[in-house]
Amino acid sequence: MRDAAPDTIYLKDYRPFGYDVKEVALTFTLHPNRTRVNSRIVFEPKPGGDPVFFLHGENLELVSASVDGAPVTPDVTPEGLTCTVPDQTFVWEAEVIIDPANNTALEGLYMSNGMYCTQCEAEGFRKITYYPDRPDVMSTFTVKIHGPHSVLLSNGNPTDQSEGFAEWHDPWPKPAYLFALVAGELVNHAGSFTTASGKEVELNLWVRPGDEGKCAFGMQALKDSMKWDEDVYGREYDLDVFNIVAVDDFNMGAMENKGLNIFNSSAVLASPETSTDGNFERIEAIIAHEYFHNWTGNRITCRDWFQLCLKEGLTVYRDSQFTSDMRSAPVKRISDVIDLRGRQFAEDQGPLAHPVRPESFQEINNFYTATVYEKGAEVIGMLRALVGAEAYDKALQLYFDRHDGEACTIEDWLKVFEDTTGRDLSQFARWYSQAGTPEVSIEEAWDAGTYTLTFTQSLKPSATTPDPKPQVIPIATGLLAQDGQEVVPTTVLELTETTQSFSFEGLAEQPFPSVLRGFSAPVVLKSDMPATRRAFLLAHDTDPFNRWEAGRGIARESLLNTIRTGTAPDPDYLNGIRTVLADETLDPAYRALMLGLPAQNELATTLFNEGTTPDPAAIWSATDNLRAAMAMHMADLLPVLMDTHQVTEPYAPDAEQSGKRALANGMLSLLSRLDDGARAAQQFEAADNMTQQLAALGALLRTGNGDDALGTFEAQWKDDRLVMDKWFGLQVIQSDPDRTAETAAKLTEHADFNWKNPNRFRAVFGSLAIHHAGFHAADGAGYRLLTDWLIRLDPVNPQTTARMCSAFQTWRRYDTDRQAIVAAELDRILSQDGLSRDTCEMITRIRGTE
Numbered sequence: 001m002r003d004a005a006p007d008t009i010y011l012k013d014y015r016p017f018g019y020d021v022k023e024v025a026l027t028f029t030l031h032p033n034r035t036r037v038n039s040r041i042v043f044e045p046k047p048g049g050d051p052v053f054f055l056h057g058e059n060l061e062l063v064s065a066s067v068d069g070a071p072v073t074p075d076v077t078p079e080g081l082t083c084t085v086p087d088q089t090f091v092w093e094a095e096v097i098i099d100p101a102n103n104t105a106l107e108g109l110y111m112s113n114g115m116y117c118t119q120c121e122a123e124g125f126r127k128i129t130y131y132p133d134r135p136d137v138m139s140t141f142t143v144k145i146h147g148p149h150s151v152l153l154s155n156g157n158p159t160d161q162s163e164g165f166a167e168w169h170d171p172w173p174k175p176a177y178l179f180a181l182v183a184g185e186l187v188n189h190a191g192s193f194t195t196a197s198g199k200e201v202e203l204n205l206w207v208r209p210g211d212e213g214k215c216a217f218g219m220q221a222l223k224d225s226m227k228w229d230e231d232v233y234g235r236e237y238d239l240d241v242f243n244i245v246a247v248d249d250f251n252m253g254a255m256e257n258k259g260l261n262i263f264n265s266s267a268v269l270a271s272p273e274t275s276t277d278g279n280f281e282r283i284e285a286i287i288a289h290e291y292f293h294n295w296t297g298n299r300i301t302c303r304d305w306f307q308l309c310l311k312e313g314l315t316v317y318r319d320s321q322f323t324s325d326m327r328s329a330p331v332k333r334i335s336d337v338i339d340l341r342g343r344q345f346a347e348d349q350g351p352l353a354h355p356v357r358p359e360s361f362q363e364i365n366n367f368y369t370a371t372v373y374e375k376g377a378e379v380i381g382m383l384r385a386l387v388g389a390e391a392y393d394k395a396l397q398l399y400f401d402r403h404d405g406e407a408c409t410i411e412d413w414l415k416v417f418e419d420t421t422g423r424d425l426s427q428f429a430r431w432y433s434q435a436g437t438p439e440v441s442i443e444e445a446w447d448a449g450t451y452t453l454t455f456t457q458s459l460k461p462s463a464t465t466p467d468p469k470p471q472v473i474p475i476a477t478g479l480l481a482q483d484g485q486e487v488v489p490t491t492v493l494e495l496t497e498t499t500q501s502f503s504f505e506g507l508a509e510q511p512f513p514s515v516l517r518g519f520s521a522p523v524v525l526k527s528d529m530p531a532t533r534r535a536f537l538l539a540h541d542t543d544p545f546n547r548w549e550a551g552r553g554i555a556r557e558s559l560l561n562t563i564r565t566g567t568a569p570d571p572d573y574l575n576g577i578r579t580v581l582a583d584e585t586l587d588p589a590y591r592a593l594m595l596g597l598p599a600q601n602e603l604a605t606t607l608f609n610e611g612t613t614p615d616p617a618a619i620w621s622a623t624d625n626l627r628a629a630m631a632m633h634m635a636d637l638l639p640v641l642m643d644t645h646q647v648t649e650p651y652a653p654d655a656e657q658s659g660k661r662a663l664a665n666g667m668l669s670l671l672s673r674l675d676d677g678a679r680a681a682q683q684f685e686a687a688d689n690m691t692q693q694l695a696a697l698g699a700l701l702r703t704g705n706g707d708d709a710l711g712t713f714e715a716q717w718k719d720d721r722l723v724m725d726k727w728f729g730l731q732v733i734q735s736d737p738d739r740t741a742e743t744a745a746k747l748t749e750h751a752d753f754n755w756k757n758p759n760r761f762r763a764v765f766g767s768l769a770i771h772h773a774g775f776h777a778a779d780g781a782g783y784r785l786l787t788d789w790l791i792r793l794d795p796v797n798p799q800t801t802a803r804m805c806s807a808f809q810t811w812r813r814y815d816t817d818r819q820a821i822v823a824a825e826l827d828r829i830l831s832q833d834g835l836s837r838d839t840c841e842m843i844t845r846i847r848g849t850e
């Protein structure tokens with residue numbers, strides 16, 4: 001148990017800091033256990049500002065402090081210090097000692113494989129020195145580093161360097177969360193980029209010796225991102241050098257520190273032998289994301305952490321535009337929607353639901369969520385759909401002009417759109433303040449040439465949104481004639497009322513509607529339209545997203561019917577999907593997506609929402625049955641499509657090749673149900689890239705014939721930590737549900753199970769958590785195992801522990817026996833001595849009240 005319940009922080013309590021920070025100078029003298037940090041900070045009281053001088057500081061040993069050169073004795077608490085200071089500009093100096101080697105939380109200054117690095121977002125800078133650690137305090141930084149390392153890096157431009165010393169200066173005012181420092185024996189993959197205005201920028205990707213061969217792709221992705229942001233948003237890079245560092249121990253994907261991005265090595269290092277096509281695509285997107293933050297996040301930052309979506313929603317939206325441009329737009333959109341439904345919808349419908357802009361929190365680290373990121377990006381997509389592409393571009397230029405160098409709010413963001421378009425966005429702003437996923441139901445009417453669609457929206461009240469109001473929902477709609485021709489092209493209907501009708505006149509025959517094209521709003525669509533409609537759309541829809549969605553809908557209904565009444569798979573689905581897969585005019589990547597079935601977790605939500613208690617084992621076997629039926633129904637097609645989609649050119653991780661591999665591997669996975677893994681064994685033997693090797697291993701494990709391959713794979717890759725993460729994870733993912741917890745438990749005994757490394761911990765337990773039937777196995781073994789390990793990890797790394805707690809967020813959907821086990825496990829976590837604020841908040845929210 002915690003000594004005291006953590007404090008709650010409210011958006012409504014925002015107060016500006018009473019002082020401006022004119023400049024910051026830091027000197028680091030690196031030592032594993034006793035790093036000395038000297039700070040010299042110029043403060044200027046703001047006229048009429050709050051005179052209380054409070055600096056954040058945690059886990060710091062204060063050696064000395066002075067104001068204008070005279071020693072002072074501040075009042076120090078575990079959270080920071082207060083001090084009496086002059087009412088005019090003054091110089092604050094302090095010396096503190098910190099212990100990076102024992103910093104296992106990976107926040108502040110810490111060590112990873114002998115290298116020093118930092119992570120300051122959101123509130124990690126206060127673990128480095130005393131400072132007003134809040135995003136609305138911006139300043140220029142000069143950093144001196146003394147350390148026995150060949151590479152000493154910080155933000156901005158290098159200004160001085162000698163043996164064991166480096167100095168950096170960042171001319172752009174920034175909040176402390178963007179501070180970074182790296183020191184180590186690193187090697188460099190160098191490149192350069194010339195900006196549109198002709199400025200030469202030095203690019204460096206710093207990695208551990210041995211990883212040099214995994215840098216080329218990341219470097220190219222960086223150059224592509226820099227070019228794209230110039231072309232599409234008119235944004236140029238603004239320093240002489242851009243550094244990226246890869247680090248093995250990192251809580252998240254990557255971090256956009258000004259001029260010195262720090263990446264989880266899994267989010268930047270790539271080679272064909274060790275990385276899958278999916279890894280390459282993700283790396284390209286994350287490099288773009290962090291780079292794009294330079295303008296959306298760094299030059300324009302957030303006033304306070306409640307505004308997190310201001311930088312994250314926008315930057316996710318920008319990186320998805322980039323991926324759509326670099327690869328296939330429909331494929332990217334479908335993948336994003338799968339992800340949104342899998343993670344964000346689950347969050348929105350459970351005890352962790354919160355608005356895109358939350359109004360309170362205890363630990364901000366717990367709000368780096370799918371809602372803030374992914375729904376935050378959807379809100380921007382809706383805004384663009386409503387105002388149009390041209391007005392969107394204008395509004396963005398106004399945003400950059402008006403707010404460069406500022407720390408902003410969602411109100412500032414919406415105001416640039418209001419000023420550009422003259423629209424009133426006050427109703428639209430509800431997307432930021434109301435939690436939950438709206439439901440939209442449709443009815444249609446046909447009357448002598450006029451076709452009318454009537455939509456009704458509803459939003460369930462929730463803890464943070466007790467009294468929901470109608471939102472502005474853009475519904476992109478097209479109409480098709482009965483022969484499949486499009487009679488009304490995509491039009492954005494603006495649903496603003498609870499119930500609202502839209503009519504289309506002068507039609508020769510009753511059309512088929514294609515509604516919510518491109519998933520134009522993050523809502524759940526309810527429609528009583530006959531099943532034949534979906535089959536029609538699967539065959540004919542001119543909107544690729546909705547064509548995919550039609551197939552998905554039929555699959556969902558088929559699965560639900562099997563679960564509810566034991567009926568056999570829907571032949572319309574099997575036929576429809578077969579036709580699509582055999583259609584050589586369609587992009588292989590798109591066809592591969594067509595093969596996917598709705599996630600088991602999503603099926604559980606649907607059942608729960610209709611008042612049925614979901615049975616994970618039944619959902620598992622319905623899914624398994626449908627996969628078997630698909631394999632049988634396409635038995636003749638599987639080897640043919642595999643053969644015709646082999647790539648004969650040298651490996652490239654581009655959209656075209658990866659689409660072919662995705663389709664061929666989709667076929668392989670079905671085929672192994674028929675040939676007992678014979679073809680998979682061949683592919684495993686012959687594979688010269690990780691995409692094919694891993695897909696073959698997965699298929700073999702699923703058939704139960706994977707033991708030899710598993711051993712071969714381990715022997716081949718035991719020294720490659722990123723590949724071994726895959727080896728750990730795949731065994732859990734592919735396990736039968738009655739053996740998932742056992743498999744995970746056994747892996748924790750493996751000599752290479754380094755549980756303090758977040759990637760390795762997630763490889764095992766992240767996989768356990770997403771194995772729906774395995775995690776929710778009736779005996780509770782999955783629940784207990786995860787709890788044991790969360791309890792173990794919490795004192796070491798609260799942030800990663802707290803993120804993993806979300807595995808329990810859906811527990812109230814299941815039967816009373818399961819609920820009783822989970823309740824006991826959650827209580828077991830809450831009863832731990834010294835439980836972190838992060839985990840305490842998560843488990844308390846998930847546990848809820850009876």
Ligand code: PHE
Nearest residue numbers: 121122252254255256290368
């Ligand atoms: N700001 C980072 C991003 O989205 C994410 C992050 C948050 C990384 C907190 C580390 C810690 O790009």
Ligand code: ZN
Nearest residue numbers: 289293312315
């Ligand atoms: Zn981000």
